[in-house]
Amino acid sequence: VPAKNYANIASSVSPADNHSRGANEGGGDEDARSDATEGHDEDAEAMYEGEYQGIPHPDEIKAAQRAARAEARKKARLAAAMPDEEDLAEQYENIMEDCGHGRFQWTLFIVLGMALMADGVDGFVVGFVLPSAEKDMCISNANKGMLGLLVYVSMMVGAFVWGSLADKMGRRKCLIYCLAIDCVFSFLSCFAQGYGFFLFFRFCSGFGIGGTVPIVYTYFAEFLQMDKRGEHLSWLCMFWMFGGLYASFTAWGIIPHYGWGISLGTQYQIHTWRVFILVCMFPAIIALIGLVFMPESPRFFLENGRHDEAWMILRQVHDTNWKAKGEPERVFTVSNITTPKTQEDEFIEIQSDTGTSFQRWTVRHTNLLKQVTAGLLQGLFLAIVWFTMAFSYHGLSVWFPDMIKYMQYEEYESKVKLFHRERVERFHFNFSLVNQIHKEGEYVHDKFMDIEIKSVKFEDSLFENCYFEDVRSTNTYFENCTIKNTVFYNTDLWEDSKFIDCRMENATFLHPKKGCHLNFQEENDIVIYMVSFLGSLATLPGNILSALFMDKIGRIKIIGGSMLISAVCTFLLLLSFSQGAVILFQCLFYATSVAAWNGLEVITVEIYPSAKRCTAFGVLNGTCKLAAIIGSVIFAKFIGITKIIPIFLAFAALACGGLLATKLPDTREKILE
Numbered sequence: 001v002p003a004k005n006y007a008n009i010a011s012s013v014s015p016a017d018n019h020s021r022g023a024n025e026g027g028g029d030e031d032a033r034s035d036a037t038e039g040h041d042e043d044a045e046a047m048y049e050g051e052y053q054g055i056p057h058p059d060e061i062k063a064a065q066r067a068a069r070a071e072a073r074k075k076a077r078l079a080a081a082m083p084d085e086e087d088l089a090e091q092y093e094n095i096m097e098d099c100g101h102g103r104f105q106w107t108l109f110i111v112l113g114m115a116l117m118a119d120g121v122d123g124f125v126v127g128f129v130l131p132s133a134e135k136d137m138c139i140s141n142a143n144k145g146m147l148g149l150l151v152y153v154s155m156m157v158g159a160f161v162w163g164s165l166a167d168k169m170g171r172r173k174c175l176i177y178c179l180a181i182d183c184v185f186s187f188l189s190c191f192a193q194g195y196g197f198f199l200f201f202r203f204c205s206g207f208g209i210g211g212t213v214p215i216v217y218t219y220f221a222e223f224l225q226m227d228k229r230g231e232h233l234s235w236l237c238m239f240w241m242f243g244g245l246y247a248s249f250t251a252w253g254i255i256p257h258y259g260w261g262i263s264l265g266t267q268y269q270i271h272t273w274r275v276f277i278l279v280c281m282f283p284a285i286i287a288l289i290g291l292v293f294m295p296e297s298p299r300f301f302l303e304n305g306r307h308d309e310a311w312m313i314l315r316q317v318h319d320t321n322w323k324a325k326g327e328p329e330r331v332f333t334v335s336n337i338t339t340p341k342t343q344e345d346e347f348i349e350i351q352s353d354t355g356t357s358f359q360r361w362t363v364r365h366t367n368l369l370k371q372v373t374a375g376l377l378q379g380l381f382l383a384i385v386w387f388t389m390a391f392s393y394h395g396l397s398v399w400f401p402d403m404i405k406y407m408q409y410e411e412y413e414s415k416v417k418l419f420h421r422e423r424v425e426r427f428h429f430n431f432s433l434v435n436q437i438h439k440e441g442e443y444v445h446d447k448f449m450d451i452e453i454k455s456v457k458f459e460d461s462l463f464e465n466c467y468f469e470d471v472r473s474t475n476t477y478f479e480n481c482t483i484k485n486t487v488f489y490n491t492d493l494w495e496d497s498k499f500i501d502c503r504m505e506n507a508t509f510l511h512p513k514k515g516c517h518l519n520f521q522e523e524n525d526i527v528i529y530m531v532s533f534l535g536s537l538a539t540l541p542g543n544i545l546s547a548l549f550m551d552k553i554g555r556i557k558i559i560g561g562s563m564l565i566s567a568v569c570t571f572l573l574l575l576s577f578s579q580g581a582v583i584l585f586q587c588l589f590y591a592t593s594v595a596a597w598n599g600l601e602v603i604t605v606e607i608y609p610s611a612k613r614c615t616a617f618g619v620l621n622g623t624c625k626l627a628a629i630i631g632s633v634i635f636a637k638f639i640g641i642t643k644i645i646p647i648f649l650a651f652a653a654l655a656c657g658g659l660l661a662t663k664l665p666d667t668r669e670k671i672l673e
Helices: 015-024 049-053 058-079 088-098 104-135 146-169 169-191 197-207 212-221 225-252 272-279 282-291 299-304 309-322 342-354 357-378 380-414 527-553 555-575 580-606 610-637 644-661
Strands: 005-009 262-264 268-270 336-338 416-422 424-426 433-439 442-444 445-449 451-459 462-463 466-470 472-474 478-479 482-484 486-490 503-505 508-509
Touching: 088 299, 088 309, 104 146, 104 169, 104 197, 104 212, 104 225, 104 272, 104 282, 104 309, 146 169, 146 197, 146 212, 146 610, 169 197, 169 212, 169 282, 212 225, 212 580, 212 610, 225 272, 225 466, 225 527, 225 580, 299 309, 299 610, 380 527, 380 555, 380 580, 380 610, 380 644, 424 445, 527 555, 527 580, 555 580, 555 644, 580 610, 580 644, 610 644
Parallel strands: 416 433, 424 442, 433 451, 442 462, 445 466, 451 472, 451 478, 462 482, 466 486, 482 503, 486 508
Antiparallel strands: 005 336, 262 268
């Protein structure tokens, strides 16, 4: 909708008119007084006490800042031969300064923080449930990894779609839709027994949660004044860290406990990894409930010509903050906002009035495409920095836990026991067999009863007149073996899965436990949960420092310095010869790189105008997810082969991104356009 030339807020109703109408109706409106001094005592007009000490009043400081900005803009207009009129961005900044920063922003901070926390939780859910889910659903090796890939793809698509929709439909409305979709399909995934349905539900959940990051930062930024924006957006980033801590802690406390699962017969079972997914929905549910009581962004309303609604929300912000500060007598004095029409607005308006419906659709969408393209071309360096940061960060995020697992596997393999050509006759195995290889053995009249066989392989062996009962196996196989006159009773050793190229002669399988069975100690090593927990916790110092210095030293230095320091830290990974060293360097990397993430999210909000802010942020966040997919796949390929290539790739990406970051525009003193 084209902007109006001079839009009168609330149908040109001033606070004085509201008061007069309220008085005629018999009930005065406390928030709309006829005069700014109503409710003051005579003593309240006393001289500001700091004046005796030469301390300027805060209102005088704000007025001086506004005057300086107005003078600078006036000079810029004169130099560019532009008409001398205050634009919407300047007016909106002045209004937000009058509204102050208080209870309203802090309430919105908590609500949006929970939404961001829900996104952080979803980033960890797949990694934690993947081992159990794939084993529980009997997924073949060829299909493993599909879940993690699809979730990232869905989040990438969600970022693109919801980012653009938020600029058309509104920030609050789209964020509610995103969280609702995530909650519904996450809940359904808890009960999906088939892998196909589980993949579909997780894809839909990722599509919903993928739109939260672009909307959350845009939504919150439009309620902040310029001198508060960098710091408080950085504080908001901490909720992503809280999401990682919450996911790691709850996974550690829930998934390894088999007894916490629910069994409804033999065909329908809810293991603890499903309970974990259910618990991970709580941040999204809390954010969804909180958003019901939050208003839409007034900046979005103003950009779309809905001035009455914008004025009501701005007055709500003003009154909420000043009442909480003990100054209810402060009156919201804004009565109108000037929104000059541009040549582009006039062109669109003419085309919309005179053209056909197809021409109107073409004009509007062509204009939107030009805006987005121009923004991306202007922010080309920003897109590259996003990509390089995501490529290295997410690639190493996969490399760290996989490297630890590989080291554990190597250590486990080094302790394997080899038995060659042993002959065991009439022996009762009543103890577990763990990490063994038996070659060319002979087992005659032996009993294997009520035991666990873990990581054991029998090769070219003979089993004759043996009896297996209540046997539980994990990663155990019989290869090229001969099985004669042997009974398998109530075991998970069945012909189609555990026996490879074996000869069966009169072998009997009674009450076999077909299907895949979870071994929670095997599939859920607490070291992995601890690694994720410590990695998330390590970002706390970086979050705090970036919030404190975001407005002091600027976004550019934060991003560039953080990425270059992180690049140096990647070289220390060459010294990671033990699990403890990998964990230490992982924490160091996360601690130094988180500041770059915070700076990128702040500058992305500030560099684009309101009409395409969410769209551009969605495109960049989608690019981030694409880089995460590429980095995860590439880095995972080198596990167990070499660590030089992943480290070099991460270093090169971070170094290039850090150097390019110095070319980004400084937005520290920039008013949201």
